[in-house]
Amino acid sequence: MILDLEPPDNPLPNYSVDLGGGYVLLRAHDRYNYHPGETETQLIREFLNGPVLKFKRWARLRLSNGQIAHCAWKEKLKLAENVHMSCNVKVSINNKSEIAEVLYFAQLAIMVHADNINENHNDEEFEYIDDEIYHFVTVAMVSVYSCLDPQLLQKSAQTVWSCTYHGNEAL
Numbered sequence: 001m002i003l004d005l006e007p008p009d010n011p012l013p014n015y016s017v018d019l020g021g022g023y024v025l026l027r028a029h030d031r032y033n034y035h036p037g038e039t040e041t042q043l044i045r046e047f048l049n050g051p052v053l054k055f056k057r058w059a060r061l062r063l064s065n066g067q068i069a070h071c072a073w074k075e076k077l078k079l080a081e082n083v084h085m086s087c088n089v090k091v092s093i094n095n096k097s098e099i100a101e102v103l104y105f106a107q108l109a110i111m112v113h114a115d116n117i118n119e120n121h122n123d124e125e126f127e128y129i130d131d132e133i134y135h136f137v138t139v140a141m142v143s144v145y146s147c148l149d150p151q152l153l154q155k156s157a158q159t160v161w162s163c164t165y166h167g168n169e170a171l
Contacts, residue, residue, distance in 0.1 A: 017107070019138055022064030025105060028074055030056035034106070039168050040141060047139070048110055057104035061140070071140075073104040091142065099163055100142035103171075109134040144170045 012018055017025040033054040036044065044052045059074040070087045087102045112133045145163040152162045 016062075017058075022062075023138075024062040025058045025107070025138065026060040026062055026068065028059040032056075034104075036141075037168070039171055043141075043171055044108065048108060050111060053109045053111075053134075055106050055108055057106055059104070061105050069102060069140075071102045071104045072143075089142075091144075093144070099145045099148075099161060101145070101165065103141040103143060105138065105140050107136045107138050109136055141171065143167055146170075 012024060013026060015027050015029075019025060034057050036052070041052050057071075057073055059071050061069045063069060068086065069089060072087045075087050089100055089102055091098050091100050112135050143166065145165055147163065149162040152160050
């Protein structure tokens with residue numbers, strides 16, 4: 001028996017999506033299209049500056065450093081002792097560090113007008129569906145925790161970050 005020492009042609013797990021830059025969407029994902037609630041739909045509509053098209057949620061994201069970020073959507077289905085705390089992340093919003101819970105990851109379709117495409121764009125960036133052109137952007141729906149307790153933060157020499165979870169009120 002001779003072992004093959006060549007690296008595999010595609011080192012990505014089955015059914016994953018390579019986002020470039022070392023980022024990879026990992027399963028699980030919705031089997032059917034996800035229909036977000038009213039608050040999520042409004043936020044996505046504002047973000048896209050247009051209609052919310054069908055999309056599926058993804059449960060995990062492999063970061064460029066190899067770490068895997070999980071989301072609350074799948075983690076909350078597990079027993080408490082099996083939950084990954086990596087769905088709580090530190091994010092930068094308007095140049096300010098915030099703590100947030102990742103509810104899910106998604107790839108949202110943005111309709112692109114043919115006039116906005118020039119020869120500098122890579123054709124792989126777009127998907128053509130029924131004479132419409134779409135570009136996909138990967139996002140994380142997060143719920144931001146309250147501001148840190150400044151007294152506890154100061155008394156603990158910046159080591160205890162105590163805040164309150166606000167759920168859908170803080171998307």
